[in-house]
Amino acid sequence: MLTPNAINEQLTIPQEDSTTPVKPVEALTIYDLLKSKGITKTLEIGFAYGRSASHIMAATNSPHIAMDPFQDHYQNLGVQNVKTLGLSDQLELIRDFSHSVLPRFMEEGRKFEFIFIDGDHKFDGIFVDFYYSDFLIDEGGYLMFHDTWMRSTQLVLQFIRDNRKDYKEVPVPNKNMALFTKVNKKDDRDGMHFKEFYTLKSYTRHHTTMHMYENPNGLLRKMFLGLKKIMGK
Numbered sequence: 001m002l003t004p005n006a007i008n009e010q011l012t013i014p015q016e017d018s019t020t021p022v023k024p025v026e027a028l029t030i031y032d033l034l035k036s037k038g039i040t041k042t043l044e045i046g047f048a049y050g051r052s053a054s055h056i057m058a059a060t061n062s063p064h065i066a067m068d069p070f071q072d073h074y075q076n077l078g079v080q081n082v083k084t085l086g087l088s089d090q091l092e093l094i095r096d097f098s099h100s101v102l103p104r105f106m107e108e109g110r111k112f113e114f115i116f117i118d119g120d121h122k123f124d125g126i127f128v129d130f131y132y133s134d135f136l137i138d139e140g141g142y143l144m145f146h147d148t149w150m151r152s153t154q155l156v157l158q159f160i161r162d163n164r165k166d167y168k169e170v171p172v173p174n175k176n177m178a179l180f181t182k183v184n185k186k187d188d189r190d191g192m193h194f195k196e197f198y199t200l201k202s203y204t205r206h207h208t209t210m211h212m213y214e215n216p217n218g219l220l221r222k223m224f225l226g227l228k229k230i231m232g233k
């Protein structure tokens, strides 16, 4: 059995690009979720070095589809990693954009139990990935998003929370991920439905975090750390 530790020991990921894949602890969350739910039908947008894909395949022991138009920009290391791990037979890598592949899958009536959205990180890219993934997920299925620190991702997540009552958010132990399960087969909004999903809280939180990250010695960060200390956190 291929364990998450064994996967991470064998993956080749260039040091200068170490922030591109999910972190090992995040990959473990994916692995545990799939194993605990007995999920086998999986799809992934954004393959890169294959860390998330390898964990998905090791957890399900089933075929997995990933799409990424830029694998050659990664010197095909993702494909090589999967080969090293002995998982090539499980992987179908489609070297194309999600905005081309997902509508095709929808037309073909394909269905998945788990879709990992980690491709184009611009707002419209993530939103389109969510929009089409929704057609590919059945009731009880899961959609997972990475890079929730990004404002673009946060806005898509907030849109789902406020407008898509057919989805329920499931807590995950990682700050940089979000998970939703589809609780209703039908999206029963009428054609005029729109609920504002911009929140000042989320906007302020993002910009405060970014400011502290960019100014590690700034007053705001010092105050934040001081407050944390006082509160014993």
Ligand SMILES: C[S@@+](CC[C@H](N)C(=O)[O-])C[C@H]1O[C@@H](n2cnc3c(N)ncnc32)[C@H](O)[C@@H]1O
Binding pocket: 020, 021, 022, 045, 046, 047, 048, 049, 050, 051, 052, 053, 067, 068, 069, 070, 071, 096, 097, 098, 099, 118, 119, 120, 121, 125
């Ligand atoms: C953050 S990386 C994915 C990391 C991977 N999920 C992991 O954790 O191992 C994002 C990937 O999405 C790919 N990508 C960017 N735009 C895309 C699109 N429109 N459709 C599919 N993949 C895309 C990039 O080439 C890149 O490899």
